[in-house]
Amino acid sequence: MSMRLATWNVNSLKIRLPQLLDWLAAQPVDVVCLQETKLTDDKFPREAIAQAGYDVVFSGQPTYNGVAILTRRDTVGSPADVVIGNPLHADEQRRLISATVAGVRVICAYVPNGQSIDSDKYRYKLEWLDRLIDWLAPQIAQGVPMALAGDYNIAPEDRDVKNPAEWEGQVLVSAPERERFNRLVATGLVDSFRLFEQPEKTFTWWDYRQMAFRRNNGLRIDHVLVTQNLRARVLGCHVERDLRKREQPSDHAPVVVELATAA
């Protein structure tokens, strides 16, 4: 037995809801972490998602950000112990929601983009990641089985970038961001994707411009990190690339992890 956990930056759930429902109907996953829902809570499509067989918890705001966790009712049940945001970091931006699902602490994260390295938004990004580490590290040290799934807005290594030379020093690949990613890993996490042999040039985001997807000019910036105590249960990890081929796609494709059910 196993359960499948996915993360997907939908870039507006209002626009992407039909694709989300199509995807879940064709290929049901048990847990879905969404980012950039861009919906206030009163506009969240709770009913449509319930009719698809999922419970959902969410935290949104107008125009920007917004996160949600969907759980398949007949396999993993409802999300428990829901926490919105980071208790150590008062933040008006809705970028974090977490819940316990089938014994796993699931953290759904939308890491700030940073815009450019000379921007205030970049400093906010680094600070935000520091506060995330401050919050999660003690829980990881205590042995809480955890999956940190989301849009990290960080390509951890040059092999996660189609054209590293073009990106050198830029936001998404800069050394301080990668240092935060590595520090997060060092608290006791592992990148599910790298537990397996993967096709070269596998990415999760492609710019809408310049036919970037057709040229596979992308970056791998969406990740599912899991605690070491879950490592042996990770059966696979892949990018759901086909969703990026659809009409009116999100610029991100989902990442899906298959996790063996606890013995």
Added chain:
DNA sequence: ATGGCCCGTAGAACGGGA
């Protein structure tokens, strides 16, 4: 070519995303 596209919210040749 210091831009190309997509989204929400205005009601803007805009801000933000990445």
